Amino acid sequence: MTSRRRSRTGASNGDLEFLILISIRDGPKGCRKRQWFWPGRRGGLCNAPLLDWTFESLALAGVKEIYVVCRSHAEKVKAAIANSKWSRPNTGIKITPIVTAKEAFSPGDAMRDIYTHGIITSDFVLVQGDLVSNVRIDEVVRLHKERRRTNRDIIMTMVVKESGVMHRTRPRGETAVFVLDSKTQECxxxxxxxxxxxxxxxxxxxxxxxxxxxxxxxxxxIDCGIDICSVEVPSLFQDNFDYQDIRSDFVQGVLTSDLLMKNIHCHVITDGYAARVKDTKSYASVSKDILSRWTFPLVPDDNHPGCATTSYDHSRGNRYLSIGVPPHLARASYVGPMTLLGPGSSIASDARVSGSVLGANCVLEQGAVVSDSYLWDGVRVEEGAVIEGSVLGKNVTVLRGSRVERGCLIADDVIIGPDAHLRRLTRVSKKRDQQADEEEDEEEDSDYEDAEAAQTDELRACLGPQSNGILWPDNTPDSDEDEDEANERINQRLLRLGDDASDLELSDGGSITSSESESSDDSEDEFDGNILGLSLSHSATSLMHDGTGVSVSLLADAQAEREFRAEVSASLARAFSEGHSVDNAAVELKTLRMASNVPLRRVREAVVAGIVDLIPIVSDSPARQRAEIAKVMDRWGELINLIGGVDAVETVSVLQEHCSQSSHLGLFGQILAALYQGDIVDEDDIRAWHAMPESRGSGEGAAAENMRRCWAVGRKMIEQLNEQSDSDEEEGSDGDDESE
Known part of the structure; x- marks a missing residue:
């Protein structure tokens, strides 16, 4: 524990303490979720402990001192810290583990425990232990300090990130409405x-x-889980014992209190990457983002948290192969794009793996197929077995002929099969040993007892005759559940890998909704005139008060859009004609956006339109046309992602909309291919766009028909990608004779 004198000295020198909260809140019951994704576990995310990804993120910001606060798995967390490269001498970072009381069941309890022990004596940065980020937190800290110099009542700055509607890290079950002062960004x-x-x-x-x-x-x-806090924050938790959650309790409590008179600000980042791994769905999303290199420089082949023991080679299609102990790729094996193979892994003849992460010493036997899945160290998939969109823990064995459907979780050391069939969203744990784990609490024991009691001959048959596992029952609502419990159970579905919740009507369905304000006298009366009801929108709106009344002015107003588009067109024209760098062009566009306060999608639409319109149409030479497209995209394509809020699915959607209404309709497929070749969009993005109902076009008229034409072109491109996978397999069969 740092002494008060040392803390004050550090604060005077400009260094802030960083507080990482991990393993504080109990996860949903079933399959030992806390043991699955506790941040210190080795192999947790792209073959490195999740906690190490958080350390890497903080190291980018020049952090000097970190406190890691945990409740569960304390000894394992300490061991993970000791094994981290950032605990070595001469790294310049001091990491101190702090174990809270067993009675600390929430972040609020942890903050009260921290206050009681006097751990924090100066301003600090609070982050969650499931963070992956390349954001320069030091810049956010600087801005926070500047605000504090003029207003000591500012106690927190929350870091949030702009997100396109379809971005895969945007949580469908946990979003929020932020109301900010446009000038000061006060929340x-x-x-x-x-x-x-x-x-x-x-x-x-x-x-x-x-x-x-x-x-x-x-x-x-998107809430990044990064908060710059004043030293008063822990004491406010101490004074308010009903504060449990950082956002829904503490932030809401401070903002609605007439007594505290404290302020909270937001810092909205438009550059960089920040996301949390809170559940299986975000686990898969962040893994995909790492493989897609959105997290650069935190990528497997550079600054990988496991680089002390493992390094990777990066090749076309975002394929990553271990260098120190290279994987064994047999004749006729196939390794598809967006795949990471750990040291000592083995892919047998006619086995296929794509869109997946394989840990150390994983084995795929002949004819095995693994797609969009995450296999931790020592997993063996026997002959003819198929794994789709699932997570398999360490040393799992899938015996011959078995099939694991999308969304399954299989815990460590489980054996299933042969000829097992796990249906979607199945969770399997190993049968308990006679001697229970010392860290298991009574609730976990009770969970296991309930699961064991629920086993039937039919469930056991699903696991196969040689299985040592138990199948956890579905989280179906109980008859005596109240409405809130039933709704919470449904919201948990939205955080599960493989559950598309297509049978539910949701607040955030992943599509752009109307931005019209819907306020009625009835809704005002319902809240005694104290609250104004406003319709939710996926993009920012602006409320203007002129002193005589309130008018809601939507930024999608046609006149404002025309003016903004004209300014963007002029900015792009200058950049194109004067040969500006892409970075400088991006800075100017961001400045325009800040001045106009338009939604990010409008900026993307203007940039995509400007770049596409820059491509000359060559009607007499397909080769020259391809060359012109490549020339423009190589020079300016990167600008699409540099404007902030990377959303490749939205980029394809915007391209489709623009081409359907312009003379470049016939070039849609070639431009999309150029975006793919330039790693601006990837195969998963194209497939996700093609699966959107909006991409098919609706209604009548030329524009709708052109949308359908673009969709048909996209379908052909997906077919070509599928054929390319087959041809790559044949090519591997002809050219890899020496591998066996």
């Missing part, structure tokens, strides 16, 4: 939005409108 109102039941309105206190001339109401922000 005036925070309202969590669950995916279910569907919620169409947020409720804004009227007093906010009387005090602030211009507001932003935003539902397009």
């Amino acid at each position: 005036l109102h925070y309202e969590p939005v669950k995916g279910y039941p569907p919620q169409s309105h947020a409720h804004l206190p009227r007093e906010i409108l009387s005090k602030h001339a211009e507001l932003e109401i935003r539902n397009d922000l």
Whole structure:
């Protein structure tokens, strides 16, 4: 523990303490979720402990001192810290583990425990132990300190990230409405939005409108789990024992309190990457983002947290192969794009793996197929077995002829098969040994007893005759559950890998909704005139108060859009004609956006349109046409992602919309191929766009018909990608004779 004198000295020198909260909140019951994804576990994320990814993220910001606060798995967390490369001498970072009381069941309890022991004596940065980020937190800290110099009542700055509607790290079950002062970015109102039941309105206190001339109401922000906090924050948790959650309790409590008189700000990042691995769905999403290199420089072949023991070679299609102990690729094996193979892994003849992460010493026997899955160290998939979109723990064995459908979780050391068939979203644990794990608490024992009691001959048959596992029952609602418990159970579905929740009507369905404000006298009466009901939108809106009344001005207003598009067109024209660098062009566009306060999608639309229109149409020479497209995309394609809020699916959607209404309709397929070749979009993005109902076009007229034509072109491209996978397999058969 750092002494008070040392902490004050550090603070005076400009160094902040970093507090990482991990393993504080109990996860949903079933399959030992806490043991699956606790951040210190080795092999957790792209073959490195998740906690090490967080350390890497903080190291980019020049962190000097880190406290790691945990409750469960304390000894394992300490061991993970000791094994981390950042615990070695001369790294310049001091990492201190802190174990909270067993009674600390929430982040609020942990903060109270920290306050009681006097651990934090200066301003600090609070991050969650499941963070993966390349954001320069030091810059956010600098801005926070500048605000504090003029207003000591600012106690927190929350870091949030702009997100496109379809971005895979945007949580469907846990979003929020942020109401910000447009000039100062002070957070005036925070309202969590669950995916279910569907919620169409947020409720804004009227007093906010009387005090602030211009507001932003935003539902397009991802909470990064990064907070710059003043030293008063732990004491506020101590004074308010009902504060359990950082956001829904503490932030809401501070913003609605008439007594505290404290302020909270937001820092909205448009560059860089930040996401949390909170559940199986975000685990898969962040893994894909790492393989897609959105997290650069935190990528497997450079700054990989496991680089002390393992390094990787990066090749076309975002394929990563271990260098120190290279994988064994047999004749006629196939390794598809977006795949990482750990040291000592082995792919037998006629085995296929794509879109997946394989840990150390994983074995795929002849004819085995693994797609969109995450296999930890020592997994063996025997002959003819198929794994789709699932997570398999260490030393799992899938015996011959077995099939694991999408969304399954199989815990460490489980054997299934032969000829087992695990249906979607199945969870399997190993049968308990006679001697229970010392760290298991009574609740976990009870969970296991319930699961064991629920086993039937039919369930055992699903696992195969040689299985040593138990199949956890579905989380079906109990008859005596109240409505809140039933809704929470449904929201948990939205966080599960492999569950598309297609049978549910959700608040955030992943498509752009109308931005029209829907406020009625009835809704005002319902809240005694103290709250104004506002419709939720996926993009920011602006509230203007002119002193005589309130008018809601949507940024999608046609005139404002025309003016913005004209400014962007002029900016792009200057960049194109004067040969500006892509970075400088991006900075100018961001400045325009800040001045105009338009949604990020509008910027993307303008940039895509400007780049596409720059391509000359060559009608007499297909080869020259391809060359012109390549020339423009090689020079300017990167600009699409540099404007912030990377969303490759939205990029394809915007390209389709523009081409369907322009003279470049016939070039849609070639431009999309150029984006793919330039790693601006990947295969998964194209497939996700093609699966969207909006991409098929609706209604009548030339534009709708052209949308359908673009969709048909996309279908052909997907077919070609599938054929390319087959041809790559044949090529491997002809050219890899020496591998066996």
